[in-house]
Amino acid sequence: MKTSSILSLAFALALLFTSCGKKDNQAEEAESPTDALQAFADKAKEMGKRETVDPIDFRKLKELMPEELIGLKRIEATGEKSGAMGFTVSTAQARYKGDKDESIVIEIVDTGGIAGVSTMALATWSMAEIDKETADGYEKTTQLDGYKAFEKYNSTIKAGEINVLVADRYVVNVEGNNISVDQLKEALKDINLVKLEALK
Template identity: 35%
Template sequence: MNLIERAKNITLTPKTEWPVIAGESTNTVDLFKNYVAPLAAIPAVASFIGMSIIGFSVPLVGHIRLPIITGITAMVMSFVFALIGVYLISLVIDALAPQFGATKNPEQALKVAAYSFTPGWLAGVFSLLPSLSMLGVVAGLYGIYLLYLGLPVLMKAPQEKATAYTAVSVICSIVIMIVFSVVIGAVGGSSMSGLASHVTTRTAETSGALGELEKMGKRMEEANKKMDEAKKSGDQQAEMKAATEALGAVLGGGSQAEVVDKDKLKALLPETIGGLKRASIEGEKTAMGEFKIAKAEARYADENNHQVRVTITDTGGSKMFGTMFAWGMMEQDKETDNGYEKMGKVNGRPTHERFQKDGSTGEYSLLVGGRFIVETHGDNVDMATIKTASASVGYDKLEAMKNEGVKQ
């Protein structure tokens, strides 16, 4: 088994690769040593470099880096837990098999668990820049589609039960990952549990997501054909272009789009919000293959240390990104002695809000037009002020730009 070829094939042409994998006799040690360990190391090492070497920005604090020892500890634990996680998830898949008319087979269960993680591990490279680490969520969700395709082939699950089998396996996997992420977060000195700890997965929604992911799979297969043709021709530039198109298929859902100009986004940020004056404003554009992001951010403050930061991010008409990152699959209403957190929809737009009852910090985020993410963070202000600041960008104006630059 060639690691590079296997990773490429399971990601780009899973429908033809799963039968090949099903026919292989691979022992546990070889699978972990030659495939799982090298790929699982990517997000662990990249996260260490991103958090402890490159560093990241924190509002009101500035650019910081995790202590090297803390970073190394978190890196090692993340790597070890990734290995343990694959094994435990394979046990879950095997144990659930009879409930969905599948055949129990520990060896095949381990293979379907391990290879389904491939996109998430490869996308771990985005952790080099913490601001882009959310892109790993998209690749991880593509892994759900790989699991959906693999269960009927390796576990002999009836096709009509594959969706339910996938959904239950994912729910159990999320529980395992929540436990792991909480432990890692405790060691790292911060909460690193991320979105997974807030997700409520429902079978019907998983089915819809799988439909979208299947479309992504078809686009990736088409991109892979172009890569093979370019490789045979010996045209390296054509091969590189095909490779970036494949990346775009993962992150951009096949849509070719130009992001809204950063200056146009900056123009949506007003000079004042209530009694807060704009203290700074900036914009940037980032491109990675065919996937592009434009962002504008402004900070508002007054003399009493009331501060608000508003960020508008354009994902460039990447409909798959918008669909999968949307909180449409997530619901939450959690309250503690210190604050509350909610996920849901307002006027059809996925939202997320979090607030500390002492008024020290709060945030409100939502997805507009399937492509624009508006994030608002406040310090020493109430949630009403935060939501007012968010709405000040003009959701209707963003909605009107949702098809700007999009080419199907």
């Protein structure tokens, strides 16, 4: 996701959650779409109460990107710190390529500057339980190494992604083409999530 899109979406969600948060939360036995939206907004409001911090230098995020990933060579590594409307995020991205047209893109985003709202914008799946199968693949929320995660894979075209939420501020995205699910998971293991969580 482009950083400008992240900032725009975070700003829009901030306005939405502020509006929804003003309504009284009344429990009903059957959850309507309105109730679901309210629960979503309440969770975002709760996350938003956490202390905001300045995003770390994107160069520290780039350091977590290995030169080689499951046998694929890194062909590009970029990073930036961007802000708009008072929101700031740090982003690092690395691209990897193999000899047989395999490719992986790793993206790490630090949303520290916009706390809960930005996390919701980047990881809406973290607020839900998803378990879906189709003729071509699946998508589901899960736990990977103790972190909330989202998996999506299309077995027909051998493409998929794994997204992980770390410390409620870092979002790690691993996307691959001509790659198996197991390879995506192995690639994620090469990113030191424990070290990422400890970054300040």
